Amino acid sequence: MQPTDIRNPDYFHKVVDCQWACPAHTPVPEYIRLIAAGRYSDAYMVNWSSNVFPGILGRTCDRPCEPACRRGRVEDENLARPEPVAICRLKRVAADLKDDIRGQLPKPAAKKNV
Ligand code: SF4
Numbered sequence: 001m002q003p004t005d006i007r008n009p010d011y012f013h014k015v016v017d018c019q020w021a022c023p024a025h026t027p028v029p030e031y032i033r034l035i036a037a038g039r040y041s042d043a044y045m046v047n048w049s050s051n052v053f054p055g056i057l058g059r060t061c062d063r064p065c066e067p068a069c070r071r072g073r074v075e076d077e078n079l080a081r082p083e084p085v086a087i088c089r090l091k092r093v094a095a096d097l098k099d100d101i102r103g104q105l106p107k108p109a110a111k112k113n114v
Contacts, residue, residue: 021064026050026065040093040097055095057088058091058092065087066086067084
């Protein structure tokens, strides 16, 4: 049996089902934690680091992360399957409620004189 290669980021991605299912491997639990703490701009920047259009994706993404959500696999006391976390909607919440994040964005590269 091969030892686990924890240098490979996929090892960590696979552990978090929603993050692994996301084509951009967006760190979903991290941005949801930030939203829960009311830190919308920070949640937006976590999204921005893996895909630069969080507001658009929060409205248009096909959200393969949600069927992968573990929340949908646990059973509550009535043996009903709860809905997965609304991961995509939360991305939209972060984008809509963020403050002015321009100061957090990387500066454009200086134009080269050709
Ligand atoms: S909504 Fe789309 S971009 Fe966002 S975490 Fe889910 S799959 Fe990834």
